[in-house]
Amino acid sequence: MHLLTALTALTAQTVEGRLIAAAVLPHGDFAYDPKLVNDTGGSLQLHQAAQRLGREAQTASPELIFLTTPHGLELSERYLFYLNSENQGATPLDDMPHQAAGRKVPLNFTTPSDLGRKLLLKLQESSLPVEGLQGFSNSQPLPISWGEILPLTYLRAYGPLPPVLPMSFPLRRFNHSAEMFDELLLLGARIGEFLDALPERVLWLVSADLAHTHLQSGPYGYCPCAEPYDQACSQWAAAGGSQSSMRALSEARRLQGEGAMSCGFTGLVALQGALLGRSWRGEVLANEHPTYYGMMVARFMPSELLLA
Ligand SMILES: *[C@@H]1O[C@H](CO)[C@@H](O)[C@H](O)[C@H]1NC(C)=O
Ligand SMILES: *[C@@H]1O[C@H](CO)[C@@H](O)[C@H](O)[C@H]1NC(C)=O
Ligand SMILES: *[C@@H]1O[C@H](CO)[C@@H](O)[C@H](O)[C@H]1NC(C)=O
Numbered sequence: 001m002h003l004l005t006a007l008t009a010l011t012a013q014t015v016e017g018r019l020i021a022a023a024v025l026p027h028g029d030f031a032y033d034p035k036l037v038n039d040t041g042g043s044l045q046l047h048q049a050a051q052r053l054g055r056e057a058q059t060a061s062p063e064l065i066f067l068t069t070p071h072g073l074e075l076s077e078r079y080l081f082y083l084n085s086e087n088q089g090a091t092p093l094d095d096m097p098h099q100a101a102g103r104k105v106p107l108n109f110t111t112p113s114d115l116g117r118k119l120l121l122k123l124q125e126s127s128l129p130v131e132g133l134q135g136f137s138n139s140q141p142l143p144i145s146w147g148e149i150l151p152l153t154y155l156r157a158y159g160p161l162p163p164v165l166p167m168s169f170p171l172r173r174f175n176h177s178a179e180m181f182d183e184l185l186l187l188g189a190r191i192g193e194f195l196d197a198l199p200e201r202v203l204w205l206v207s208a209d210l211a212h213t214h215l216q217s218g219p220y221g222y223c224p225c226a227e228p229y230d231q232a233c234s235q236w237a238a239a240g241g242s243q244s245s246m247r248a249l250s251e252a253r254r255l256q257g258e259g260a261m262s263c264g265f266t267g268l269v270a271l272q273g274a275l276l277g278r279s280w281r282g283e284v285l286a287n288e289h290p291t292y293y294g295m296m297v298a299r300f301m302p303s304e305l306l307l308a
Contacts, residue, residue: 019195020302021060022204022271022280024237024264025050025151026295027071029095032105032150034290036096042288049286049297054154056299062203064112065155065164066195068270069207070263071147072168075131079187081120082166083113083134088141091149095291107149107156108141109164116165119194126190128183129170151207162200167191169266177265178257184266188273195274206271208264210287210294211255218292220261229260230287230294233268237298240282241275262294271300279303 030036031050034043073080088108093100116132123130135142148166155161173180195202210233211226212218232252239245249272256265275282285297 018198018202019192019204019274020062020201021057022206022275022300023053023057024206024208024268024271024296024298025053025154026209026297027069027146027150027207028209028293028295029093029100029150030290031295031297032153033093033100036093036099037290041290042286043290045286046288046290046295046297050154051157053285053297053299054156055158057155057203058158060203061201063162063200064115064198064202065152065162065205066191066202067148067152067164067166067205067207068169068267069147069166070169070173070266071207072144072166073133073142074168074171076171078129078131078170079123080168080170081116081130081132082111082142082168083116083132084136084138084140084142085110085113086141087111087144087148087164087166089144089149091146094146105149105153107144107152109144109148109152109161111165112163113138115198119165119191122194123187123190126186128187128190147207151205173266178253180266181253181269184269185273185276188270189276191270192274204271204274206264206267208262208267208296210262210264210289210296211260212263212293213259213261214289214294215292220292223259223261225255225258225260226289226294229255229262230289230296233262233294233296234284234287234298236268236272237282237284237296237300240280240300240303241272241278245272245275245282264296275300
């Protein structure tokens with residue numbers, strides 16, 4: 001069954017609240033605006049795939065988005081939940097500032113702070129290192145930028161955004177993401193349980209880019225691990241939470257340890273924690289690296305919907 005039909009069927013069934021779907025979307029400038037690189041290197045494929053996913057995700061009428069970002073407000077050791085009711089920002093397109101000519105992409109979203117606090121309590125019960133942040137006496141929005149804004153624009157283009165519950169990964173991911181593997185699986189599993197018990201229909205959205213070491217001329221240099229890392233991410237997503245997806249993700253972990261430098265790795269592993277034990281299907285809509293870093297568009301849904 002085509003995904004759009006499946007999503008429409010899901011809407012029609014008025015399924016009770018729970019985690020209804022998950023998606024991986026890039027926050028890279030060249031997926032957002034392929035013209036920055038003259039539509040080259042797969043940028044257009046990424047953009048079109050992200051648009052398609054954004055449209056289909058809105059068709060499923062999510063009532064809450066759980067968003068993970070590796071580039072938000074970040075603590076050094078703990079996973080951070082944003083607890084202001086409002087979030088607001090405008091991200092510059094910084095990868096090619098000259099080409100983008102100072103253009104900024106603005107976005108606002110609301111956050112259900114009470115729900116965020118409940119989730120924090122649940123995770124603290126499992127001794128997970130999590131923390132909440134409320135700024136400015138909740139009288140002003142928390143600042144957001146490319147990690148939150150760009151992936152959400154693909155949904156925003158097809159309708160208003162539902163409330164968004166954002167979580168950021170701690171700074172220790174920069175040098176220790178491969179070692180965070182088991183903790184991330186547990187974190188993801190506990191968050192998945194929490195979301196399943198909600199009355200709202202929830203979309204889990206991972207803001208992620210892949211290996212950053214595709215080009216010698218790039219800011220992080222070249223690693224032969226970059227291409228196989230991105231391929232392992234595709235294999236992971238296509239296997240949708242099954243045992244073989246675990247094998248692919250373990251391979252991605254090994255390559256991340258070798259220097260893939262993927263900002264998205266922690267987000268993929270946390271999602272895997274939530275997917276394990278579900279009979280879901282995954283599908284990769286695009287995986288390309290227009291410049292030095294890779295990007296992927298992928299979606300995950302309960303397999304009974306795809307088979308119905
Ligand atoms: C895109 O094409 C324009 C016009 O041909 C050129 O000036 C520019 O350098 C190109 N940009 C990239 C990133 O290739
Ligand atoms: C965000 O909210 C502010 C304040 O309400 C408003 O002025 C601005 O237009 C909004 N921006 C977007 C992109 O919706
Ligand atoms: C990662 O390690 C490098 C080299 O030791 C260090 O310079 C950098 O500050 C570390 N990054 C973080 C976020 O801890």
